[in-house]
Amino acid sequence: MGKKVIINILRLIILVLLQAGLFKNIGYYNIASPYPYILFLLLLPIGISNFTLYLIAFAYGLIIDAFYDSIGLHAAACICLMAFRIFFHNITLDVEFKKSFITPSITQLGFKWFISYIAIGTFIHHLALFLIEAFSFKNILYTLMGSLISSVFSILVILLITLLTYRKKSYVNG
Numbered sequence: 001m002g003k004k005v006i007i008n009i010l011r012l013i014i015l016v017l018l019q020a021g022l023f024k025n026i027g028y029y030n031i032a033s034p035y036p037y038i039l040f041l042l043l044l045p046i047g048i049s050n051f052t053l054y055l056i057a058f059a060y061g062l063i064i065d066a067f068y069d070s071i072g073l074h075a076a077a078c079i080c081l082m083a084f085r086i087f088f089h090n091i092t093l094d095v096e097f098k099k100s101f102i103t104p105s106i107t108q109l110g111f112k113w114f115i116s117y118i119a120i121g122t123f124i125h126h127l128a129l130f131l132i133e134a135f136s137f138k139n140i141l142y143t144l145m146g147s148l149i150s151s152v153f154s155i156l157v158i159l160l161i162t163l164l165t166y167r168k169k170s171y172v173n174g
Contacts, residue, residue: 004045004101012060015040020067023157031142032149036157037064038125041081042118045101046093050086057082070133077129084124088117106166118158123151 019037026034041057048056061075068074089098092113106114130147 004103008040008044011043012040016063016067019064024067031146032153034153034157035122035126035129035150036154036161038078038081038122038154039158039161041078042085042121042158043103043105045103046089046097047099047101050082053082053086054079073129073132076132077125080128081121081125084121088120092117106162114162115159118162119151119155122154122158123147126151126154 015037019035023034023036037060041060044053044056057078058075061078062072064074064078065072093109097109102108104114104117109117126147127144130143130150134143
């Protein structure tokens with residue numbers, strides 16, 4: 001358990017630094033920006049209590065808000081992402097997975113499950129972020145287009161990060 005805490009703290013630090021130092025400055029005509037920092041929230045161990053997930057998401061969102069000079073935008077979007085995560089895990093995972101503290105990954109749960117989890121979660125986060133930022137339905141098509149393009153951009157970056165850090169299962173013949 002201590003090893004997972006250290007890995008998640010390192011993941012948090014690395015993703016915050018990448019988001020604040022690199023991805024904050026990358027954009028496509030002020031429409032699309034990647035937000036791969038959400039990978040930290042998506043890869044938290046499955047067995048964590050809901051209350052703890054919401055606290056982590058809120059605090060993590062506030063850390064990102066500090067770098068973006070936004071007041072609670074990312075925190076609110078991270079809370080929406082945690083609501084999706086809890087719902088998605090409840091409808092797609094078996095009871096033994098829900099009680100374990102495994103990290104959701106391609107290795108543990110399969111590529112189809114992982115890609116749908118990442119894609120839907122990223123789109124929900126980005127949609128919440130862009131809708132809260134716009135705080136109006138006046139330019140809803142522009143908002144939807146921005147969240148869709150940013151989601152695709154973020155999903156590609158998240159998959160690249162995931163594939164670069166991918167580890168195959170190791171089997172021990174006994």
